[in-house]
Amino acid sequence: MKILVVNCGSSSLKYQLIDMDNESVIAKGLCERIGIEGSKLTHQPAGKDKYELESPMPDHKVAIQLVMDALQDKDHGVISSVDEISAIGHRVLHGGTTYSESIVVDEDVKRVIRECFDLGPLHNPANLMGIEACEAAMPGKANVAVWDTGFGMAMPEKAYLYAIPHEYYEKYGVRRYGFHGTSHMFVSGEAIKFGGLDPENAKVIVCHLGNGASISASIGGKCVDTSMGLTPLEGLIMGTRSGDLDPAVVQYICNKENRDVNDVLNILNKKSGVLGMSGVSSDFRDIAAAKAEGNHLAEVALDAFIYRVAKYIGAYTAAMNGVDAIAFTAGVGENDKATRKAICSYLGYLGVKIDDAANDVRGKNAVISAADSKVKVMLLPTNEELAIARETKRLTQ
Ligand code: AMP
Numbered sequence: 001m002k003i004l005v006v007n008c009g010s011s012s013l014k015y016q017l018i019d020m021d022n023e024s025v026i027a028k029g030l031c032e033r034i035g036i037e038g039s040k041l042t043h044q045p046a047g048k049d050k051y052e053l054e055s056p057m058p059d060h061k062v063a064i065q066l067v068m069d070a071l072q073d074k075d076h077g078v079i080s081s082v083d084e085i086s087a088i089g090h091r092v093l094h095g096g097t098t099y100s101e102s103i104v105v106d107e108d109v110k111r112v113i114r115e116c117f118d119l120g121p122l123h124n125p126a127n128l129m130g131i132e133a134c135e136a137a138m139p140g141k142a143n144v145a146v147w148d149t150g151f152g153m154a155m156p157e158k159a160y161l162y163a164i165p166h167e168y169y170e171k172y173g174v175r176r177y178g179f180h181g182t183s184h185m186f187v188s189g190e191a192i193k194f195g196g197l198d199p200e201n202a203k204v205i206v207c208h209l210g211n212g213a214s215i216s217a218s219i220g221g222k223c224v225d226t227s228m229g230l231t232p233l234e235g236l237i238m239g240t241r242s243g244d245l246d247p248a249v250v251q252y253i254c255n256k257e258n259r260d261v262n263d264v265l266n267i268l269n270k271k272s273g274v275l276g277m278s279g280v281s282s283d284f285r286d287i288a289a290a291k292a293e294g295n296h297l298a299e300v301a302l303d304a305f306i307y308r309v310a311k312y313i314g315a316y317t318a319a320m321n322g323v324d325a326i327a328f329t330a331g332v333g334e335n336d337k338a339t340r341k342a343i344c345s346y347l348g349y350l351g352v353k354i355d356d357a358a359n360d361v362r363g364k365n366a367v368i369s370a371a372d373s374k375v376k377v378m379l380l381p382t383n384e385e386l387a388i389a390r391e392t393k394r395l396t397q
Contacts, residue, residue: 001397002026002084003389006064007091008130010122011035013063017071017078017085018389025385027071027078031063039063043070051076060126064133087142088134089392091182091384093123093149097173100153102391105131105143113145119173119230123148144392151185151216152178154223159319162229176234178226180208183329184216186387190380191327192221194365197376203320205313208382209339210330211239211282215309217316217323225319227312233269236312237305239282242272244308277301284332284339306339310346317350323375326352328368329382335362340379350375 001020006013013031018024029043039057044050051070057063071079079085090105094116103109113128120127131143147153152160160176161169168174178184187206192199200220207215213236216226227235227243237243250264267276275282278301280290290298317323326347328340337359344354351374359368361379369377 001086001393002079003392004085004088004134005091005385005388005392006088006130006134007385007388008060008126010126013060013067013130015067016385016389018386020086020389020393023386023389028385029067029070031057031067033057034060034063041066041070043067043076045076045078048076060129060133061136064130064137068137082138085138085141087144087392087396088138089144089146089388090127090131090134091388092127092131092145092147093179094120094177095145095147095149095153097153097175099145099147100150102144102146102150102395104395105145109145119177142392142396144388144395146182146388146391148179148181149177151181151218151223152176152226152228155225159225174230176226176229178214178216178223179228179232180212180214180216181223181226182384182387183208183382184214184218184223184226185221186384187327187329187380187382188216188218188221190365191325191378194380195325195367195376195378197324203322203324205316205323205326207309207313207326207328207333207343208330209236209309209328209333209336212241213238213243213305213309213330213332215312215316217320219320225316233265237277237301237308238273239284240270240273240275242268242276274301274305277304284336288336288338302339306342307346309343313343313347323350325376325378327378327380329380334379334381337361340368340377344369344377347375352377 003018003020005016011034016028017026019026025046027045031041033039034057041053071077096116098112113124117124134143184206188204191204192202204218214228217224233241235243253264274287278287278298280287280298287298287301291302332339341354341359344352353370353373354368355370363381366379368379
């Protein structure tokens with residue numbers, strides 16, 4: 001069974017064709033600059049040379065057709081006919097309060113994706129375009145929506161409601177949704193399997209630390225709390241996003257600089273985080289290099305990032321009345337042993353002990369805590385595409 005996984009942004013389309021018999025990637029690639037001059041397809045078939053094509057892509061329909069052509073091409077293709085693709089799984093950002101579970105797309109699902117354009121203005125329209133492009137290119141095949149907000153929908157009211165007048169929740173769905181849901185679902189499941197934990201009761205904290213960063217607490221794989229909110233701006237300090245902040249800061253900067261709210265929100269999303277704090281870069285490697293050269297603000301940015309993660313781990317341990325395992329994932333979590341160790345250095349009170357030799361690892365499943373650590377600490381690479389493919393298989397088999 002072969003499943004195509006599609007992740008559309010407003011001007012991009014990422015794809016992977018996965019053979020679900022052994023969960024291997026047969027081909028993957030990216031269409032860039034869709035709707036902009038200079039559109040380009042990069043196609044990487046497993047075990048063959050990379051293929052690049054510069055060709056106009058006025059919209060996602062044209063892009064997906066070029067992907068279909070590349071997948072079936074006699075030189076760099078991997079399938080002889082579209083019939084070999086059983087179904088298509090789509091990453092969809094926002095399912096609002098309607099959907100918590102992945103679902104086969106029909107007209108109702110498309111209506112909800114459309115209704116959530118306000119909640120996910122950059123992603124939901126692109127996600128819908130991707131679905132409609134696949135419907136046109138592969139008529140009759142099932143398309144499955146896997147929601148980035150799905151995992152967070154299991155949060156109880158006390159965790160997802162903001163302390164603002166209830167009418168805003170009722171009228172507009174203003175609540176905490178959480179994002180990176182596919183990653184948190186995948187990694188919390190892996191933590192239970194790889195860590196040999198009780199599937200029904202394991203208390204797991206997943207730290208997804210990449211350019212976007214979020215943290216979740218789950219019991220038996222069900223989300224108890226997660227750090228992103230109505231939008232991905234809430235929670236941890238990120239590459240360019242501020243994370244938690246007194247909302248009065250927005251008004252204060254608006255007044256001082258004669259800016260409007262949209263302007264300041266743009267600053268909080270794109271020019272803040274470790275980039276804004278350090279003035280160096282949003283890339284954690286650049287900041288670590290600047291710190292090594294004695295840049296004080298780079299050092300403070302890294303310290304603040306680590307401190308915020310440690311505070312959330314403490315809060316989530318309290319929320320669950322304990323923690324069995326902490327898992328690190330995404331770019332920083334999978335590659336940066338110093339940051340993992342620095343976060344865990346705050347957790348001695350939980351009986352967390354890191355094994356330095358075991359922590360000297362990148363990008364593969366590993367237990368990095370010492371044998372006598374009271375909490376199992378793990379590195380578990382995330383794989384959102386595989387998680388989407390598994391959901392698609394489950395719903396269409
Ligand atoms: P992601 O968003 O998950 O792709 O993660 C991207 C982030 O991972 C970038 O900001 C990089 O700074 C960070 N990253 C990747 N490799 C390393 C590394 N070896 N050390 C520190 N940060 C890293």
